[in-house]
Amino acid sequence: MKIKRGVFHFKTPICVSGYSAVVGEMEGEGPLKDEFDRVLKGDMFGEKSFEKAESKMQQIAVIKAMQKANITADEVDLIFAGDLLNQCIGTSYGLRELKIPFVGLYGACSTMAESILVAAIFLESSHVKKTVSVTSSHFCAAERQFRFPLEYGGQRALTSQWTATAAGAVVLEEGEKTKIFVKAGCVGKIIDFGVKDINNMGAAMAPAAADTILRFFKETSTTPKDFDLILTGDLGEVGSKALNKIMQEEGFNLKEKHNDCGLMLFDLKEQDVHSGASGPGCSASVLCSHILKKMHFGELKNVLFIATGALMSTTSNQQGESIPAVAHLVHLKGEV
Amino acid sequence: MKKEEYLKYVEETTKRADVKKTFLFSFLFGGLICALGEALRLFFLNFSLNEKDASACVSCFLIILTAILTGLGLFHKIAKIAGAGTFVPITGFANSVISSALEFKTEGFILGVGAKIFVIAGPVIVYGTAASIICGLVFYFITLLGGTI
Amino acid sequence: MEFLVSLIKAFVVGGLICLIGQIILNKTSFPPAKILVGFVVAGVILGAVGVYRPLLKFCGAGAAVPLTGFGNLLSEGVKEAVKKEGFLGIFKGGFSACAVGISVTIVFGLIIALIFKPKRK
Structure with missing residues (x-):
């Protein structure tokens, strides 16, 4: 199944048998508002902290996805999950009650692609039959961990992005239960072009996305023409432009085919999120609602999903380090 | 694309905030807060407080006003427009303390509020x-x- | 009339000091904390070399309310304490001068934390 280092092609049919997206209030007022499985009210969803709220969101997403796939938690062989919070507590507390063998992942905002890819590789090994991949983020929880208190009065840079309050879960199964398949994937390298500005993550992550896409094109001898949609995770306005620029220089024109989850989740003009949405929940919720629905109805057949993650921490940032980034790619196809 | 080229490209294309507007608003809001302070100072001086105590009372008043606005979730809305206009005066100092106190409440009053204020x-x-x-x-x-x- | 002139003076000087902050904020990527430290330390130095007092006299709260005024308060306090108490005053003056402001901030931080919850919007 391995094509070249880091690039995989799956021979076994691995289908997306269930998916669900759960989002917060603001996401539920955005352009995709009718596509989500559930929009939760308020900031805390009845919990005592933002962290618990994130856990709840992730739990609901997993349960809904399993319901849609018509399976129970006991049938799931493995769950692959992670989030942005320190030690991934959004995941560990969210999935605690489900009692599913758990593989924790950290890929920052790239976690959705990472978890789908790892799950697919496990499924291809045929040691497991049913898996779940899930990730989430919460604006308030991320803000207090990475930036400032919520009530702190500051001006956000125009290049900054808004961490989505959202969770997305995917059930993958061996077999042909549905018509959406994980066909291939590419594990990203850690790429650092030296961007240091913590308020410009899109620019920091674009080179990683470009590296992964270019490697995938090269090893599979494909071009943007072979796909209906090349969907990046959360590059936002700034990062999307940078990605297009790099790809152009390498001789690939993405423009028509490219879109970014960070540009789709919010209305950039109306919702004051500056350069767009970000966070693992951003790409997860857009994929697990709008995109997979379109694939389900056959409107999209060939999709490259590239989730990008910035791998710095507040510590490394304060120590003056630049921002390393990673991008993982998953190729989803509407037929075997 | 080389790293240096890319960094140059990012630097060139980075959108900066509308400078004129932020300058104008920071001047206006900063000026207004100081003028309010001055009005209060003159008022306190009228109450036969000495210079020092009048200034201290002005600071207290502005800190308490900031505290209430921060608690009600209004301060950061004003600050978004005002920028340095609210952040350079004593209001910015007060807001940074009070917002931290409020934020870390979930970690308890000793280890959260107390330690992170x-x-x-x-x-x-x-x-x-x-x-x-x-x-x-x-x-x-x-x-x-x-x-x- | 005199009242109005005082207000205008405070408005203009205070506004200008804030404008300097905004220029630094826009032109550099300094985090807010660094800029605030810069203002306070600048206030301490300006106060120590005697520039700040005439400014305070001229525009009152216009110079007192920005954080440079807080810095000036610290150096004025130290100056007085050194005059009165000598060596010990070095360590006493600053804190006693700004005690009211900091104590009120702390107390209200606690009160607000007791009453309110942080919100997204």
Whole structure:
């Protein structure tokens, strides 16, 4: 199944048998508002902290996805999950009650692609039959961990992005239960072009996305023409432009085919999120609602999903380090 | 694309905030807060408070006003427009302390609020104090050498 | 009339000091904490060399309310304490001068934390 280092092609049919997206209030007022499985009210969803709220969101997403796939938690062989919070507590507390063998992942905002890819590789090994991949983020929880208190009065840079309050879960199964398949994937390298500005993550992550896409094109001898949609995770306005620029220089024109989850989740003009949405929940919720629905109805057949993650921490940032980034790619196809 | 080229490209294409507008608003809001302070100061002076106490009362008033606005979730909305206009006056200092106190409430009043209340404003107090002590040393040596300060 | 002139003076000087902050904020990527430290330390130095007092006299709260005024308060406090108490005053003056402001901030931080919850919007 391995094509070249880091690039995989799956021979076994691995289908997306269930998916669900759960989002917060603001996401539920955005352009995709009718596509989500559930929009939760308020900031805390009845919990005592933002962290618990994130856990709840992730739990609901997993349960809904399993319901849609018509399976129970006991049938799931493995769950692959992670989030942005320190030690991934959004995941560990969210999935605690489900009692599913758990593989924790950290890929920052790239976690959705990472978890789908790892799950697919496990499924291809045929040691497991049913898996779940899930990730989430919460604006308030991320803000207090990475930036400032919520009530702190500051001006956000125009290049900054808004961490989505959202969770997305995917059930993958061996077999042909549905018509959406994980066909291939590419594990990203850690790429650092030296961007240091913590308020410009899109620019920091674009080179990683470009590296992964270019490697995938090269090893599979494909071009943007072979796909209906090349969907990046959360590059936002700034990062999307940078990605297009790099790809152009390498001789690939993405423009028509490219879109970014960070540009789709919010209305950039109306919702004051500056350069767009970000966070693992951003790409997860857009994929697990709008995109997979379109694939389900056959409107999209060939999709490259590239989730990008910035791998710095507040510590490394304060120590003056630049921002390393990673991008993982998953190729989803509407037929075997 | 080489790293240097890319960094140059990012630098060139980075959108900066509308400079004229932010300058205007920071001047207006900063000015208004100071004018409010001045009105209060003159008012307190009328109440036969001395200069020092009147200034202290002005600070207290502005801190309490900031506290209420921060608690109600209004301060950061004003600050978004005002920028340095709310952040350079004592209101910015007060907001950074009070917003931290509020935010870390979920970690408890001792380890959360108590420990993290100065997470943003701490450096201001640390270096303000350090600078004042250096000045104090200089003043002290001047007086030792018989000078007046 | 005199009242109005005082207000205008405070408005203009205070506004200008804030404008300097905004220029630094826009032109550099300094985090807010660094800029605030810069203002306070600048206030301490300006106070120590005697520039700040005439400014305060001229525009009152216009110079007192910005954080440079806080810095000036610290150095004025130290100056007085050194005059009165000598060596010990070096360590006493700054804190006693700004005690009211900091104590009120702390107390209200606690009160607000007791009453309110942080919100997204």
